[in-house]
Amino acid sequence: MADINIEAAEPLYDIEIEAWQPLRLILDQIGPFRQGPETFNFRGPDENGDPKPANIYMLLAKNGRGKTTALEAIYGLFGLMADPPTGRFATPRATGERAQIDIRVGWRDRGGKKSCVLSIWTGSREPLEAWSDEEVIAAGNAQSWERLVVSAVTGEAQPIEPTSDFGLELFRAIRAQRRIDPSQLYGASQTMPTVLYFTADRRIVAPLDERAVMKPAGWGYQPAQIFASDGPEWAQSIDNLLVWLEWVGDDRVDDLINFLNQQLFVDTPGKVLRRPRRQDLASYISTRTGEHSLLGLSHGERSLLQLYARTLCHMTASTILLIDEVENHLHPRWAQRLYSSLKDLFAQAPGLMTIFTTHSMALMETYKDDVAEPGIVRGGFLIEEDMN
Numbered sequence: 001m002a003d004i005n006i007e008a009a010e011p012l013y014d015i016e017i018e019a020w021q022p023l024r025l026i027l028d029q030i031g032p033f034r035q036g037p038e039t040f041n042f043r044g045p046d047e048n049g050d051p052k053p054a055n056i057y058m059l060l061a062k063n064g065r066g067k068t069t070a071l072e073a074i075y076g077l078f079g080l081m082a083d084p085p086t087g088r089f090a091t092p093r094a095t096g097e098r099a100q101i102d103i104r105v106g107w108r109d110r111g112g113k114k115s116c117v118l119s120i121w122t123g124s125r126e127p128l129e130a131w132s133d134e135e136v137i138a139a140g141n142a143q144s145w146e147r148l149v150v151s152a153v154t155g156e157a158q159p160i161e162p163t164s165d166f167g168l169e170l171f172r173a174i175r176a177q178r179r180i181d182p183s184q185l186y187g188a189s190q191t192m193p194t195v196l197y198f199t200a201d202r203r204i205v206a207p208l209d210e211r212a213v214m215k216p217a218g219w220g221y222q223p224a225q226i227f228a229s230d231g232p233e234w235a236q237s238i239d240n241l242l243v244w245l246e247w248v249g250d251d252r253v254d255d256l257i258n259f260l261n262q263q264l265f266v267d268t269p270g271k272v273l274r275r276p277r278r279q280d281l282a283s284y285i286s287t288r289t290g291e292h293s294l295l296g297l298s299h300g301e302r303s304l305l306q307l308y309a310r311t312l313c314h315m316t317a318s319t320i321l322l323i324d325e326v327e328n329h330l331h332p333r334w335a336q337r338l339y340s341s342l343k344d345l346f347a348q349a350p351g352l353m354t355i356f357t358t359h360s361m362a363l364m365e366t367y368k369d370d371v372a373e374p375g376i377v378r379g380g381f382l383i384e385e386d387m388n
Contacts, residue, residue, distance in 0.1 A: 015109055016109070016191050017105065017106070018106045019106030020103060020320075021103060021104040021140070021353065022102070022355075023041070023043065023139060024041050024042060024101070025099070026100045027040075028128055029096040029097050031069035033066055033069065037128055040059070042353075043377075044380070049372075052377045053353075053377065054377045054379030055346055055353050055375075055376065056342060056354045057378070058356060058381075059380070060380065067325075070357075071355065072197075073101075075195050075322060076088040076099065077120050078120075078195040078223045079224040080152060081224070082223055086226070089152060092152060100119055100129065101121070102118070102131070103117070103193075114143060115141070116142050118147070118167065119148070120150070120167075121150075122149070122150050127147070130145070146165075147163055148164075148168075178222055181215075182220075182314070183250075185256060185312045186312060186315065186345075187352075190316040193319070193320070194221065194223055194314070194316045194318070194319050195223065196225055196310065196314055196315060196319060197226045197227070198307055198322065198324065199227070202306050202307060203229045203303070204229075204294060204295065204302040207232055207234040207237040208231075208233070209235075211234055211239075215235075218314070239276070241313060242256075242257075246275060253276070259312060260273050260305060264301055264305060270288040271285065271286070272286050273285055285297060304334065307338070315352065317349070317351045321353070325357060326338065326356040326358050346375055
């Protein structure tokens with residue numbers, strides 16, 4: 001079977017993604033998962049108790065049991081379509097690692113509305129698990145099983161057979177939109193899928209570079225982006241992001257600051273994040289006793305500020321949000337606040353799906369609340385080894 005020349009064929013579709021619901025992740029020969037394929041089913045009961053694709057999913061395990069590996073695999077599959085390719089699959093590997101993610105996709109093209117189960121995989125030409133016609137129909141009444149098989153060779157990722165026509169056109173559509181700047185928060189200006197991966201280190205570090213009005217690092221659309229410690233480079237700092245939005249001159253900076261204040265300081269009267277000062281190229285926190293820079297926030301406040309601001313600014317209408325070790329830098333009260341804030345985000349961005357890892361049994365008690373909530377579908381996976 002030959003590799004696919006993505007430049008040769010005429011486009012078959014003019015794709016606009018309308019639904020993007022991860023269904024399943026399968027890993028084999030990756031990290032701790034070397035005893036055979038491991039499957040994570042991203043489903044849970046909706047408010048009526050019916051099984052549906054989850055929009056918030058918890059992976060609970062002790063350290064070293066594969067939580068981070070699962071997130072890295074999802075990021076890596078989408079990173080094969082980034083510019084340049086990024087993640088653990090972006091360079092040829094001889095380890096036999098295989099990964100597959102299955103997604104229910106709804107889209108519109110010039111032929112009308114359509115739906116499918118899309119399998120994206122790498123590591124071999126054969127899928128880790130194929131879909132029968134009956135399984136495709138059962139997965140939300142989808143119409144077809146589509147495939148996107150991506151392999152990285154000499155630093156460039158390309159689709160290979162048995163990629164289907166839709167898989168090829170989605171790959172081409174993603175390539176065509178890479179680096180296009182967002183113009184609205186909550187992903188309202190872009191429909192192509194993206195993965196936003198927040199590593200376990202989510203500190204805000206003081207910028208060391210000279211401040212300037214410049215586009216933030218990673219500002220344009222990519223199918224996969226990673227966020228770790230925020231700073232010390234100016235282009236990667238939250239101050240830079242807020243200053244950039246201030247100078248762009250639309251409503252985003254006000255909308256973002258309103259969301260941040262509602263989520264971070266609702267229980268702290270008199271404490272608010274102000275609009276950036278143009279003369280200082282910096283943002284400040286006002287309190288009843290004065291004001292301070294963003295570095296004067298607590299570790300929990302700074303961690304959530306980073307996560308909220310990056311998500312609202314970089315997400316698209318079809319986003320998988322990955323948060324590793326969600327409790328890091330957070331007091332249990334702040335971890336619960338994050339959980340509540342994510343549910344607020346779903347109301348603004350119904351195409352958002354969040355997967356987070358934790359080894360906190362206390363957070364599990366909060367998460368497994370049995371009270372049904374409209375629009376919230378919870379799922380989870382427990383790696384029981386060494387868990388009390």
